[in-house]
Amino acid sequence: MQPISWIALALVHLMPALAFFRPATLTALYGIRADNPLFMLMHHRAALFLAVFVACLWAAWRPEARQLAGIVTAISMLGFLWLYWRAGAPPALRTIALVDLIGLPFLTFALWGAFRPS
Incomplete structure (x- = not known):
């Protein structure tokens, strides 16, 4: 199931x-x-x-890459969403924000998998 989350994040x-x-x-x-x-x-x-994109694909097949890929992807997605919100949710960027919002459950699952204790 982890690879599916990483591929979904790559598609985002x-x-x-x-x-x-x-x-x-x-x-x-x-x-x-x-x-x-x-x-x-x-x-x-x-x-x-x-x-x-490459980091997410790499993480789909290489578990040792998942922590760093997760951090980088979280900074990308959460950073944009925070800036979007701070800017008053400009309508021209709404589609991008929606795609990132749709990706958040995949990011959450990927991060959980990357950082859960063994």
Whole structure:
């Protein structure tokens, strides 16, 4: 059951990770055009999502990677949700927040599995 949670968490991060390879996705996901100075920063952010995606896939098959992957994934998801809430829940980011909220039960189960005493 743990691998399923990790794969679900990887899927949460798949679309923003793909933006690293297809930067036009940044415009579709976030409404930022290539001529915007923030575009490069968002492209770099996609590389970080790629790292979270890979960490989750790694954790699906390698239990020794689960604690670090869990921490990184929790920082990504909970950090965004906290910032989203603090910003007044901007409607333009609602879908992203909903995807992260849907992923929270998977994150909880993955963290429980990663940190439970043996």
